[in-house]
Amino acid sequence: MKAMLLPETEKQVPFLSVCIVTRGRPALLRECLEIVINGQSLSREHYDVIVSDDDPEHSAKKVVEEFAGVTWVSGPARGVAANRNKVVGQSRGEWIVFVDDDELPEPNWLAEVHKAALSGQWDVIEGVVQPTDYPDSIFWYAPTVESPGLFCTANLAIRRDTFVALGGFDEQFAISHEDMDLGRRIRNAGVPTTFLPKAVVKHPARRQKLKTIFTRTVQQQYQTYRLLHPTSRGAMSGIGAAVRLSQWTMVYLFRCTRINAAVAGWQKWRSFCLESGIRVLCAPIAAMRIWHGERDVPGNETENRGS
CATH class of the missing domain: 3.90.550.10 (Spore Coat Polysaccharide Biosynthesis Protein SpsA; Chain A)
Structure with missing residues (x-):
């Protein structure tokens, strides 16, 4: 730069x-x-x-x-x-x-x-x-x-x-x-x-639309898992990585719920419950992305963030 x-x-x-x-x-x-x-x-x-x-x-x-x-x-x-x-x-x-x-x-x-x-x-x-x-x-x-x-x-x-x-x-x-x-x-x-x-x-x-919610959730799981393996390409592809992501999703689910509750209390309990269910449903999709070693493609953003 x-x-x-x-x-x-x-x-x-x-x-x-x-x-x-x-x-x-x-x-x-x-x-x-x-x-x-x-x-x-x-x-x-x-x-x-x-x-x-x-x-x-x-x-x-x-x-x-x-x-x-x-x-x-x-x-x-x-x-x-x-x-x-x-x-x-x-x-x-x-x-x-x-x-x-x-x-x-x-x-x-x-x-x-x-x-x-x-x-x-x-x-x-x-x-x-x-x-x-x-x-x-x-x-x-x-x-x-x-x-x-x-x-x-x-x-x-x-x-x-x-x-x-x-x-x-x-x-x-x-x-x-x-x-x-x-x-x-x-x-x-x-x-x-x-x-x-x-x-x-x-x-x-x-x-946001329902499609955006599901796409965002897959993206969040996939990207956050990538953060845990910033240098290892092998950790980001293959069935082993997909299985590890599925296991890690439960930890991620707990952390997200804890953070949301700390910020907003339990006033938004309906959202917490629905978001948790969506994360579980989206875990296999995120796992498939990792299994196939997919990468981000600019222009497929679910929320316009300046790119």
């Missing part, structure tokens, strides 16, 4: 580059940019905004042109991880700040991130992701981050030098889980991280 680094004289006060990837969601992107550009308490002199557009129709370009000082670049069309690497490569800040195109940051979001970066204590900064308008139904989806350790790119800042040293995003994760893989490497490297409860972005829940 080629980066336009700031001169050394300008690095006394951290400069943030807000990096957004998008594909085919111009209306959502416009809402996000309106808040990032015009709704932040942090002065614009301390940050810029770059949008990498993976839509072949370049649907984000006209939206970006509505906002002064926002840079539009054409995405690589190789999946979400490649698109995130592209937008970082086009940025110039000492700090990279990731937010998704369907997020709605609170007014003090960037100010809180900038204050933490200014302290010089941290290499990675996590923030809160709060779902809104989220009914107790499996037909609605929104990510939730209320505690540290998830390294979710819906609200994540990382020092540029650290990002480069870690190797950026693994572009094999073309559809999802690229942030979880980066988080694994952050933990393994032992870099200093912090979590900011006051750096909040809101994520309105999105309605």
